[in-house]
Amino acid sequence: MEYSVIVAGTGFEGRQGRIRLAVKEGMEVKLVPEPNNPHDENAIAVYVTVRRWFTLFLTTDVHIGYIKKERAKFFTKKLREGGKILGAYVKSMYLELDHPRVSLIVETDW
Numbered sequence: 525m526e527y528s529v530i531v532a533g534t535g536f537e538g539r540q541g542r543i544r545l546a547v548k549e550g551m552e553v554k555l556v557p558e559p560n561n562p563h564d565e566n567a568i569a570v571y572v573t574v575r576r577w578f579t580l581f582l583t584t585d586v587h588i589g590y591i592k593k594e595r596a597k598f599f600t601k602k603l604r605e606g607g608k609i610l611g612a613y614v615k616s617m618y619l620e621l622d623h624p625r626v627s628l629i630v631e632t633d634w
Contacts, residue, residue, distance in 0.1 A: 527630045528629060528630075530625065532593070534624045540622065542587075543619070543626060544619055544624065546588075547572055547617060548614065549615070552613050553570050553571065553572055553613060554585060555599075555612050556569045556571060565600075569590055571585040602632065607632060607634040609631070609632055612628050
């Protein structure tokens with residue numbers, strides 16, 4: 525099944541700059557559950573993998589935000605029931621705002 529999701533928190537902690545520099549439509553993203561997140565036990569962080577010159581072009585994961593709260597709760601429930609996220613990628617971006625809008629497609633086995 526495919527789900528369309530919005531990345532929240534894109535305007536905090538310098539993420540907007542990272543998004544403008546590193547994120548491209550169609551690129552793969554990593555979704556990392558954060559059960560110990562102090563703000564939300566269902567939080568799912570969104571990362572992209574980039575190459576940086578100051579790491580001699582080695583890859584590094586860059587945090588760009590979180591799956592929106594309601595969708596993260598649904599995904600966390602499904603993951604706890606044994607479901608799997610098969611992949612995720614950037615569907616679209618709107619960069620004109622202070623908080624860039626990033627939309628993802630998440631593919632699952634449920």
